[in-house]
Amino acid sequence: MAREAEHIALANRNHAALIHLLNDGQFLDWAATVAFYKAVHIAEAVLAANIGHHSNSHTERERALKMARFAPIFRDYSHLFSASRVARYLIAPAGQPFSTFADFMDANAVKKLVRVRLYGVEQASLGFLGNPSKTSLLKIDPGSML
Amino acid sequence: MSMLELPDSINRVELDWYADNDVIRVTPKNQRRFDIQKDIAIEVLQKAHESQRFGQQFGLLLDRLAQWIKTQEERISHAIVTLQDGSLAFVVIQKSGKYDEQFQDDLADVDLEIANDPDLDLIQLKTIVLPSVAGDSLQSFIDKRMVLTYGKRSRTHRLGEPESCSTDPSSK
Numbered sequence: 001m002a003r004e005a006e007h008i009a010l011a012n013r014n015h016a017a018l019i020h021l022l023n024d025g026q027f028l029d030w031a032a033t034v035a036f037y038k039a040v041h042i043a044e045a046v047l048a049a050n051i052g053h054h055s056n057s058h059t060e061r062e063r064a065l066k067m068a069r070f071a072p073i074f075r076d077y078s079h080l081f082s083a084s085r086v087a088r089y090l091i092a093p094a095g096q097p098f099s100t101f102a103d104f105m106d107a108n109a110v111k112k113l114v115r116v117r118l119y120g121v122e123q124a125s126l127g128f129l130g131n132p133s134k135t136s137l138l139k140i141d142p143g144s145m146l
Numbered sequence: 147m148s149m150l151e152l153p154d155s156i157n158r159v160e161l162d163w164y165a166d167n168d169v170i171r172v173t174p175k176n177q178r179r180f181d182i183q184k185d186i187a188i189e190v191l192q193k194a195h196e197s198q199r200f201g202q203q204f205g206l207l208l209d210r211l212a213q214w215i216k217t218q219e220e221r222i223s224h225a226i227v228t229l230q231d232g233s234l235a236f237v238v239i240q241k242s243g244k245y246d247e248q249f250q251d252d253l254a255d256v257d258l259e260i261a262n263d264p265d266l267d268l269i270q271l272k273t274i275v276l277p278s279v280a281g282d283s284l285q286s287f288i289d290k291r292m293v294l295t296y297g298k299r300s301r302t303h304r305l306g307e308p309e310s311c312s313t314d315p316s317s318k
Contacts (some may be wrong), residue, residue, distance in 0.1 A: 059231040066261035078254040096279035097243030
């Protein structure tokens, strides 16, 4: 079972991959997915630090994040989860309102997802993390994503 | 939970978990009498009680979701209650094919309300927003064992009212 610091290290690894994908601009579906997985590890760090919880599934994690105290994290996390689910699992025939992830989210929408929602998860989580994690967590710079 | 006050004409039979050696003798309607160990009887009755409560809460949940759908009628194409990863899932399909930030916020709010509602303490629900898709594209999000749709497919049902319940999504 990973601990708080280990989840922060994994969040940082996802952060680096996310910045790379956003700068590249070709794989926005994967950028949304990696953004979600950064949020997953931040959430797991919060749950490990505060209630000693380790989630074995997305469902278990969601259940824990819906506790009233973690609701601000859940509200932003839900956007990342939705976007990553559409990116990973949804495809439809061409000529319909939705066919691929690019119909759902363009580059600006993905950047906003990161700038507002991933940033929101980070900021709402800081109060639940220990000082070493607060310091070591690589954070989104909203100003660089306009 | 408090014990229900019963009229004097009703005889209450009490099963006490701590009465170590008790065995329950049951005489059913067909007179084929049997004995059951008291602890097992209590567990079975607890499960039956929880099952009854779950049924009531599930009905309340469907009403709550129908009310929410009515407030979002302009944005929703249809919605499905199904199963996913061992819990109930509320899959909402937008009319639009694009990400709708406000809609996701609204759904997260109703999700949080349901998760923290003491009247729905047995309900574990996850919510999923999808852009406008239909048919095979939905298969990854639907469990064939339970598909309950809110939608516009039947002329006799309005959006916001449970339309049908089926074990076979192909019948929709």
